[in-house]
Amino acid sequence: MPQKTDWSTASPLPQSFFARGSAELAPLLLGKLLRREDVVLRITEVEAYEQEDTACHARSGRTPRNAPIWGPPGRAYVYLCYGIHDMLNVVADRDGRAAAVLVRACEPVAGLERLRERRGGRSGPTLLTGPGKVGSALDLDVSWSGHALFEDGGLELLDGPPPASILVGPRIGIDYADPADVALPWRFAAGDTDWVSHPKSLRRIHSPASRE
DNA sequence: ACAAGGATCCTCT
DNA sequence: GAGGATCCTTGTT
Numbered sequence: 637m638p639q640k641t642d643w644s645t646a647s648p649l650p651q652s653f654f655a656r657g658s659a660e661l662a663p664l665l666l667g668k669l670l671r672r673e674d675v676v677l678r679i680t681e682v683e684a685y686e687q688e689d690t691a692c693h694a695r696s697g698r699t700p701r702n703a704p705i706w707g708p709p710g711r712a713y714v715y716l717c718y719g720i721h722d723m724l725n726v727v728a729d730r731d732g733r734a735a736a737v738l739v740r741a742c743e744p745v746a747g748l749e750r751l752r753e754r755r756g757g758r759s760g761p762t763l764l765t766g767p768g769k770v771g772s773a774l775d776l777d778v779s780w781s782g783h784a785l786f787e788d789g790g791l792e793l794l795d796g797p798p799p800a801s802i803l804v805g806p807r808i809g810i811d812y813a814d815p816a817d818v819a820l821p822w823r824f825a826a827g828d829t830d831w832v833s834h835p836k837s838l839r840r841i842h843s844p845a846s847r848e
Numbered sequence: 849a850c851a852a853g854g855a856t857c858c859t860c861t
Numbered sequence: 862g863a864g865g866a867t868c869c870t871t872g873t874t
Binding site for chain 1 (some may be wrong): 866867868869870871872
């Protein structure tokens with residue numbers, strides 16, 4: 637069951653919040669809220685991607701598509717995957733360094749009816765457990781790439797409490813990458829929810845990330 | 849200008 | 862567990 641979250645008083649996260657390495661920022665994003673109009677989602681699963689990482693879109697250097705992940709933190713990087721799915725990343729680290737966090741799953745907080753419309757009338761965790769589903773739920777496309785999430789511009793990231801526990805494991809769907817990178821424990825999920833994709837490869841970690 | 853391949857999802861077995 | 866959908870981005874000719 638989705639957690640009850642009071643988002644009405646939540647404030648936008650400042651740009652400084654995102655100015656960290658992606659593997660540090662990723663678990664801190666768990667429990668934060670994505671808001672687009674009347675839809676509010678609690679982030680439950682993320683993955684970190686880094687500049688020297690062969691799984692990262694920055695592996696081929698700076699290109700028009702991946703330009704946002706080289707830029708300043710706190711902006712969105714949205715790209716089209718398999719010609720169908722629009723995936724949302726949160727840009728991390730400083731300007732000039734490529735780092736981003738992929739939002740892989742969320743839990744509904746508000747706007748569930750709108751979500752069901754956008755997701756073909758389905759219900760339950762299948763609505764939001766997968767990065768393509770998150771993009772669909774927020775009705776995103778690549779025109780949102782580069783959008784500042786720390787400003788009120790139609791899509792923003794609001795503060796929220798961290799999850800009670802955190803799960804960690806390898807990232808999904810990056811078989812093309814170097815085996816050492818595939819093995820990195822750079823996928824993080826909230827341990828207090830069923831709204832997580834591929835939970836079998838995750839394990840609980842004892843010391844959750846500190847609060848901000 | 850071309851060919852290859854992808855940070856996925858859904859359906860079927 | 863396997864395969865097809867679908868189209869843009871990228872690196873190469």
